[in-house]
Amino acid sequence: MDAVFKALADPSRRALLDQLHLQNGQTLNQLCRHLRMTRQGITKHLGLLIKADLVVPLWRGREKLHYLNPAPLKQISERWIDKHKAACLRALTDLTKGLDALKPEPN
Amino acid sequence: MDAVFKALADPSRRALLDQLHLQNGQTLNQLCRHLRMTRQGITKHLGLLIKADLVVPLWRGREKLHYLNPAPLKQISERWIDKHKAACLRALTDLTKGLDALKPEPN
DNA sequence: CGAATATGCAACTAAAAGGTTGCATATTTG
DNA sequence: CAAATATGCAACCTTTTAGTTGCATATTCG
Structure with missing residues (x-):
């Protein structure tokens, strides 16, 4: 629960959630287009969102799809x-x- | 809105909100009893909660009462x-x- | 197979956050 | 008025966080 609050505390992460809200299941590269930050930076944010279980990753080949978890x-x-x-x-x-x-x- | 998310991100601040939830309108010193931290540390946390408008302070003489704002x-x-x-x-x-x-x- | 694409991992830097100590100020009380 | 109480403010330290750069790895495609 603490992880969720922490994850929600950053505007970039909330933007990522909003982006997934617009279109669920986006790849890392897709998400990179909407946020001006390096891919690695976004990876870190997604890592926290995933650890907080707010986002669920799903590998398809070399692509990593990201899905919202509303729970x-x-x-x-x-x-x-x-x-x-x-x-x-x-x-x-x-x-x-x-x-x-x-x-x-x-x- | 960002201030609210940031304010909620810290466990000590959530504990303060919980404490006020148990008994609303507590003074700074009262709140200090429940959290092991210096008074000044708590003042800082309360400052963020107040800035986020989650808590409303109310002076009565030399005492500062703290009230929850659910908005x-x-x-x-x-x-x-x-x-x-x-x-x-x-x-x-x-x-x-x-x-x-x-x-x-x-x- | 080799090039291109999609991602991961690690080291580093700069800034912010959490917390402390020390002292100042205002209000109450004897 | 003086002492005690309730709080504020500022400097400082330590840890965390946000973000970058550089390189490694895995998958697809021609």
Whole structure:
């Protein structure tokens, strides 16, 4: 899970995910066209995405195809985002209470 | 949005969010008790969380209360996770196609 | 087979991030 | 007012990260 958050932290990697979102199963060279960076740089980014299981590589001959894996994002959404979203209303009321607490205190 | 992803990338910062999730509106010193790190270190982390608007500070006298702001997480969920979740089925079928493509190719 | 294509691996550099120490500032309290 | 409390700011160090260059390896194609 930490690997997923770390992987998502970099804009280039998010761009790669977006690119695969546009067209899934692209080769390394195809992905290189959209990002101005050396192939080796992109390989590194893809390596992290793969380690985080956000992208699944698939060899076909000498080509390496890259496919999105939505599972980790789903997990993050469920175990993290939703959990905090659930606390949304409470958080807001807490904040409001905090603001209210401002007035009576500095009497 | 980049700031949010960057802020979420660090385990200590996620721990801080979790801590605030347990009890919202904690002061800096309160938060320090749960994480073994100097106060100044935590201040830095909180600074990033605040800059990413994930946490909203509120001064009450000499104390600084910290409140969760669920809005950025909601945005990420909507603009990022859901977008990719929508492609979930397509991604899986793509991957399957890719796997199928493996067989006929190396004839 | 030899050339071209697609990718991997390792070393290196520059910049950023995580964390610490030391001191300054503001607020409360006796 | 002085002491204690709560926090901020800046310099510094160490580790990680992003990215490059250079070369090696595997697959396809003529």
